[in-house]
Amino acid sequence: MKTKGKVKKHIGKLLAAVLAAALSFSGSFPSHASYINTNHNTFVHDVEDIQIGYIGQEMQFRVRVGYNGVNGLYGPGTERITDVIVRMSNDPNYINRVTGTTKGEDISDSKNPYDPDDEDEVELYNAWKEGRRNGIARMFGGSMTYPIDSGTYPFEISSGQAAQEHRFAELYKDQYEEVTFRVQVRADVEEGYYGIPISVYYNVPPNFYPDYQGQMKVEYVNVYISKSEDVVMPGELTGDLAFAIGEGQMTPAGAAPGIMEYGVNFRNQSGKALYDVIVHINPALGEGMKAQLTHRAKPEAVDGFPFHINESNYDRVFAAVQPEEVITAPYSMAIMSNIASGFYPLSYTVSYKLSPEASASYKEDYVSFIRISNPSMEDNSSNLGEFNVNDRTKARLIVDGFHTEPAQVFAGQRFLLVLTMKNASDNIAASNILFSLESEKADNSTVFSTESGANSFVVNSLRAGESAELRIPMEAAPGVDPRSYAVTIHEKYDSPDFKNAEEKVTVDIPVYQVARMSVSNFELTPEAIEVGREANVMFGINNTGKVTLYNVEAIFEAESIRKTSSYVGNLKPGETGNVDVMLTGVAPTADDGTIPIRIRYEDVNGNESFHDQECTLYVSEPVPDDFMDGLDMPEEPAPEASPLRKWGPAAGIGGMAVILAVSAVLRHHRRKKRQKELEDEQ
DSSP, X not given: OOOHHHHHHHHHHHHHHHHHXXXXXXXXXXXXOOOXXXXXXXXXXXXXXXXXXXXXXXXXXXXXXXXXXXXXXXXXXXXXXXEEXXXXXXXXXXXTTOOOOSOOOOOOTTTSOOOTTOHHHHHHHHHHHTTOOTTHHHHTTTTTOOOOOOOOOSBOOOHHHHHOEEEEEEEETTOOEEEEEEEEBOTTOOSEEEEEEEEEXXXXXXXXXXXXXXXXXXXEEEEEEEOOOSOOOHHHHHSOOSEEESTTOOOOEEESSEEEEEEEEEEEOSSSOEEEEEEEEEEEEOTTOOOEEOSOBOTTOBOSOOBOOOOSOOOEEEEEEOTTOEEEXXXXXXXXXXXXXXXXXXXXXEEEESSTTXXXXXXXXXXXXXXXXXXXXXOOOSOTTSOOGGGOOOXXXXXXXXXXXXSSEETTOEEEEEEEEEXXXXXXXXXXXXXXXXXXXXXXXXXXXXXXXXXXXXXXXXXXTOEEEEEEEEEEOTTOOSSEEEEEEEEEEEETTEEEEEEEEEEEEEEEOOOXXXXXXXXXXXSXXXXXXXXXXXXEEEEOSSSOEEXXXXXXXXXXXXXXXXXXXXXXXXOEEEEEEEEEBOSOOOSSOEEEEEEEEEOTTOOEEEEEEEEEOEEEOOOOGGGGGGSOOOSSOOTTTOHHHHHOHHHHHHHHHHHHHHHHHHHHHHHHHHHHHHHHHO
């Protein structure tokens, strides 16, 4: 159970409502601003956020319609209601008593909903439902209208507003629908909250109340009226424009060269007076429109805006325009001498206010046609039936830029080709544009192919100076040589004077190959030496890739040998370079005898790359000259008992020295390894 403080809060709200009703009915106290309490609404509810209207402007006023079978004063007690009609109330008993001019506490039902877990709130609701209202219903006039302040209704009242209604054959409990009314905020209201009465007509299923004849209830929702902000064009709300243009007029006509004097009629069809009306002619043809040429134009003829701009301001101003009043915007314009004969769509922008004091204006765009005749720009040659490409003007479509993602394209890999296609013409549009890509071939095979297999792309139109971006997933063939390959873009498009024009442009895309190599025929002689002695290393470097390896060099560097290198030079694809180098021991081997070999090479741009190899060479301390003096050698070994006899005394002594040296190196290596293991265990 919730605290008694909340019970007092609800009772306080109810008593405040009763007191407000008494004050409202008595008329003995002045009205003051308020925010309508919608907690006890049954059918009509505020939308989630408070709606804001602006003084003197149109707005779309929205409410939620539905009931949950619990909240409200008029709960029908059924699972559904039928024959539902929702209207904005025009009853003066309600609309003359609704207002509020300052912001108050948000006590709407969305912020303080009915809580069925609160026993005190349930008890209070049941008292209403069972009719035990302690005389409060009689104070509300019997029909349970809400206690509200007297004041001004914020919307203009018209027959059109009354005709707006929303019907539902049935609404189930917990089913909510949002409805919208188009209203006009009055220009003379004050800023603040206003309660708006909404009428709801409904029936209940006949098997529930057989004698039920239907009910009409009026409930209020809130709106906040604010001073003007950014103005919304009425066409965005209704789809209708305030004026009808050119009614009862012949198409104005003029001949070049010369002055054309004409007027454009605008009829106020908005149903209300409009103020500070300004008609502005735009020095360009209507957006997305083009001239309709009536004769074959010469190549030097133009079909853009047909007049010279001689005045700094072509605005025509009208202080007020009454409903159905027709105004005429007059013009006197000099026709361009090289304009083509035809019909031209001229664009006008009309701005207006809904009240004389309004700070913001609506703006709407209109288009009307004029006709220009200019015989000097007509092609009257005798062979009119023969097509000559030089007599036609067409757009120029170019590649304004391109790049690939990633920046470097490698053979056998996928990439994204991004093309920026631009209409480089000054005043000629292109439409129905077809771009087809064709790749250069290598060894009778296509170098570039699209990922989807399609190589044609369509752009609806490009105005003069406009650009469009094409993003095309592609793949480069794996076996091509590393160089630039061309992609040809075939263009087919329409221009006003040239249908099915065809052009082509080309871009070059560099393709790179990954460098590859291998090492072969590796020989090391001998595999163990003394400090100060040399060992010979020989092996081959094979270029197994598709690119030339430049400045190939093998570098040998370790603590036991003197750093040395062997320069091989350039290796073309398929070639082999040989390394033959002597390694000099400078210190006994302190590890497993590994000698790192780093093979360095460059690409065509001088960028270095490395390929690592290794060999094993043991270096030992020199054997003393008197090393053999302490050895007991048999005087006459058996002929086949000792290999030393077979190779002679010198060979036997040298071989023994090598064996002893290698053994010493291995013992030294094992000793250091054992010492490191002991240190790790501590």
